[in-house]
Amino acid sequence: MDSTPPIEGHVAEGFEPVRLAFERNFAEHSEAGAACAVTVDGNLVVDIWGGSADPETGQPWTRDTIVNVFSTTKGMAALCAHILAERGILDYDAPVSEYWHEFGKAGKQNLPVRFLLTHQAGLPVVDEALPDNASLDWDLMVSALERQEPVWTPGEKQGYHAVTFGWLVGEVVRRASGARSLGAFFADEVAGPLGIDFFIGTPESEDHRVARLVRNQPQANVRAADSSAASKPAPPDEDAQRAAMRARVQAMMAPDSILRRSLGYASPPLAPSNNDPRWRRAEIPGANGHGNARALARVYGALARGGEIDGTRLLSPETIRRSAQEQVQSPDEVLLMVTRRALGYMLPVPGTPDRRGPNAFGHAGAGGSIGFADPDRGLGFGYTMNKMWSGGFMQPDPRAQGLVGAVNACLDGS
Numbered sequence: 001m002d003s004t005p006p007i008e009g010h011v012a013e014g015f016e017p018v019r020l021a022f023e024r025n026f027a028e029h030s031e032a033g034a035a036c037a038v039t040v041d042g043n044l045v046v047d048i049w050g051g052s053a054d055p056e057t058g059q060p061w062t063r064d065t066i067v068n069v070f071s072t073t074k075g076m077a078a079l080c081a082h083i084l085a086e087r088g089i090l091d092y093d094a095p096v097s098e099y100w101h102e103f104g105k106a107g108k109q110n111l112p113v114r115f116l117l118t119h120q121a122g123l124p125v126v127d128e129a130l131p132d133n134a135s136l137d138w139d140l141m142v143s144a145l146e147r148q149e150p151v152w153t154p155g156e157k158q159g160y161h162a163v164t165f166g167w168l169v170g171e172v173v174r175r176a177s178g179a180r181s182l183g184a185f186f187a188d189e190v191a192g193p194l195g196i197d198f199f200i201g202t203p204e205s206e207d208h209r210v211a212r213l214v215r216n217q218p219q220a221n222v223r224a225a226d227s228s229a230a231s232k233p234a235p236p237d238e239d240a241q242r243a244a245m246r247a248r249v250q251a252m253m254a255p256d257s258i259l260r261r262s263l264g265y266a267s268p269p270l271a272p273s274n275n276d277p278r279w280r281r282a283e284i285p286g287a288n289g290h291g292n293a294r295a296l297a298r299v300y301g302a303l304a305r306g307g308e309i310d311g312t313r314l315l316s317p318e319t320i321r322r323s324a325q326e327q328v329q330s331p332d333e334v335l336l337m338v339t340r341r342a343l344g345y346m347l348p349v350p351g352t353p354d355r356r357g358p359n360a361f362g363h364a365g366a367g368g369s370i371g372f373a374d375p376d377r378g379l380g381f382g383y384t385m386n387k388m389w390s391g392g393f394m395q396p397d398p399r400a401q402g403l404v405g406a407v408n409a410c411l412d413g414s
Contacts, residue, residue, distance in 0.1 A: 003027050009035075009048035009063070014410055018046050021406035025399040026051060032214045033061035034385035035293040036403050039301030040411070041378040042309045047294055053211040053386065066197055066290045067211040067384050068274055070365035073200060073289030074165055075372075078117060078323070078344020078363075079299065079314065080173045080185050086319040090176045092117070092343065096168075099175040106149040115154050116161075116168045117343040118327045122150030123168060124161045124262045124334055136282040138181075141167045151258070152333065158341065159333030162262040166286025169344070183283040193312045196298050198291030201283040210290060211386040212275050213367070258334045287366075293382035296371030300362055301380025304373035320375075324361040353396050355404040368397035377411055 004026045011019045018038065025031040033051035037044065053061045084090035090099070092114040097104030099113075108121075115121040126144045134140050145167060152159070161168065170182035177185050183201035191198050199206065254260060279288060302309035303324075306317040315323070326347055329340040340347040345361040348354040356362075362372025362381075367388035372381050381404065389397040 005050050005052070007048055007050040009046075011048060012043075012045040015045050015407070017406045017410055018403060019048060021402045022048055022050070024402060029399050030387065031385060031399060032387035033065070033211055034383070034387075034399070035061065035065065037293040037297035037382045038407055039297045039304075039309075039380040042301055042305055044294070044297070046407075047297075049293075053209075055214055056212065061211065061386075062209070064197065064209050064292075065211050066199070066202075066206065066209055066292050067369075067386050068213060068280070069289050069291060069296075069369040069371075069384055070287050070367060071162065072296065072363050072365035072369045072371050072384075073285055073287060075345060075363035076186055076190065076198060076200065076289055076299070077166055077169050077173075077182055077285035079190060079303075080177075080182055081113075081117065081169055081344065082315055082319055082323045083189055084173060084176050085323075086315055090172070096172060099172050102143075102146045103171075105146055108150065108154070111150070111154045113172060114327070114343065116165070116172065118158060118341050119161050119165065119332075120155050120158045120328060121161065121168065122152040122154050122157070122159075123148055123164055124159055124258055125151065125164070127151075133278075135163065135284060136278060138167070138170075138283060142171050145171075157333050158328045158330055158339070159258065160262075160335050160339070161286070162259065162334070163284065163286040164262065166284050170283065170285045181283055182285045190299065190314065191295075194295075194298055194302070194309070194314075196291070196295035198289060198295040198299075200285050200289045202280040202288075202290040204277065204281070206290070207277055207280070210280065214387045259336075262334065291384070293371075293384045296369075296382025296384070297380040298382075299380070300371050300373035300382070301378075303361075304375050304380050305378045324359075324373075324375075353401060355396075355401050355408060357408075364397075364400070368400055370397075370400045379407070379411070381407065 004023045007023060022036050031051055032055055033053050035049035036046060038046035049061050051061045053059045053065045093112050096111050096113055097109055111121055126148050128144060173182045173185055186200050302314050303320055307313050307315040307320055323343045324345060325342055327341055332339040338349055340349045342361055346363050347361055348356045356372055357374040357376050359376050360372050360374040364370040369384045383400045383403055
């Protein structure tokens with residue numbers, strides 16, 4: 001019996017393999033509901049969706065379905081900072097305290113804006129005890145970060161600011177933009193002009209089209225560290241690699257690890273599955289943007305072609321070049337693996353299974369969503385889904401990577 005649901009939308013001539021890869025995700029990876037969109041030189045060549053937005057009720061995934069994309073939101077938050085930088089309102093190398101005066105405490109008086117965007121600030125966690133659901137209270141989290149001392153000397157190391165990134169960058173945007181929250185700024189300066197469905201702080205009026213997230217069993221992250229090849233004897237070097245990966249996963253997810261502590265802000269007690277409407281309402285620019293693949297492809301499609309799409313300009317080519325330029329490549333203090341970062345964007349790490357082009361930039365989110373631009377190809381890519389990938393941070397999601405590989409093959413004519 002065919003396990004692939006009807007796939008809706010359109011695929012331009014020559015991009016049929018992307019539809020086939022999308023269908024394989026349902027057949028081979030038990031996809032629940034998802035969407036994929038691709039722009040090339042500003043033209044929407046792939047816009048497809050299928051499956052269930054809510055497996056509990058059978059509600060189908062439709063053209064207008066939106067979903068929580070977790071850290072894929074970070075790319076949208078960074079874009080807001082870059083818009084202000086282009087206008088001369090924000091200086092990456094100025095101290096954060098120049099815009100956000102209360103930030104200059106606990107050894108942070110000279111910490112530059114740049115370090116917030118590159119995850120070098122040393123502020124991935126808050127040490128003081130916080131009340132339940134603190135992440136839903138912007139002012140509470142901002143004031144706690146004002147008092148927080150960096151856990152490493154800013155600039156000397158880099159480590160993923162899994163959720164605090166959003167409050168840190170967001171408060172700078174709020175102060176520099178004249179008291180507009182980051183969600184409001186994004187709506188005014190990006191979502192509105194581009195006509196896209198993406199919210200940072202999702203209004204109640206959109207609840208009816210938000211997909212329900214589906215999670216795997218709690219131990220999936222650890223099991224995923226062992227490849228399926230573990231079922232047969234492996235060479236000693238592969239055994240050692242798998243053992244090292246297991247050790248890293250266990251260290252990362254230990255109860256007192258920085259990663260485990262930092263991820264806690266993304267799952268407040270009131271919404272352990274992040275499906276609670278109160279989670280959607282809050283502005284958490286590091287973790288709770290809600291949007292669709294078409295929105296991601298359109299934003300990154302503009303950035304991939306010099307900053308303009310359909311007559312709307314987001315940034316100049318020079319600002320895009322600066323924002324996407326590598327700032328740091330080193331072992332990540334939080335993820336315990338090598339990461340490569342630009343100003344708010346993730347960059348491909350050579351030698352990994354990442355199929356994005358070498359000059360691509362964007363951001364992925366927990367569970368598998370991803371948006372990115374590839375300026376070499378004029379490509380904007382978006383993938384959103386509601387079934388959370390169980391491979392954790394150690395392995396790229398095969399669903400997204402399969403789609404990226406199919407897009408590349410189409411563009412290469414292979």
